[in-house]
Amino acid sequence: MNRIGSSIGRELKATQEDGRFYVQRSSCSIVITYDSNREVDIAIEWHTGARLLGHGSKSWRTHSLKEAAHQLHQFAPNANVPYQICVAELVAHLPTSGKTKTTTIQLPVTVAVRKPLFTGTADTPV
Numbered sequence: 001m002n003r004i005g006s007s008i009g010r011e012l013k014a015t016q017e018d019g020r021f022y023v024q025r026s027s028c029s030i031v032i033t034y035d036s037n038r039e040v041d042i043a044i045e046w047h048t049g050a051r052l053l054g055h056g057s058k059s060w061r062t063h064s065l066k067e068a069a070h071q072l073h074q075f076a077p078n079a080n081v082p083y084q085i086c087v088a089e090l091v092a093h094l095p096t097s098g099k100t101k102t103t104t105i106q107l108p109v110t111v112a113v114r115k116p117l118f119t120g121t122a123d124t125p126v
Helices: 065-074 083-091
Strands: 002-015 021-036 039-047 055-062
Touching: 002 083, 021 065, 021 083, 039 065, 055 065, 065 083
Parallel strands: none
Antiparallel strands: 002 021, 021 039, 039 055
């Protein structure tokens, strides 16, 4: 059984209409599992950090790694999550030859963009 995965977490600082800041968190995980190049299982999970804004999962089976890569590029969740980055990282590590590897490949990847929240002013140090 071969397994390739990618997981991306993101934090963005956003501003509310009243000028206050808040942190918007989101994540996306994709795992492809295959025994041969003919049976490929794809599982995707995403979460925005706020249930009302969007979370979910989707899984399906396809007939080749090439088709799996194509379908991953075609699918996109309706939530603001780092899906395209997660797909790009995963597809970059898919085997390119027709032969499958006999070892398990796992790619734990975490990317976080953090901007500090400031509470002071330019005249008062934080």
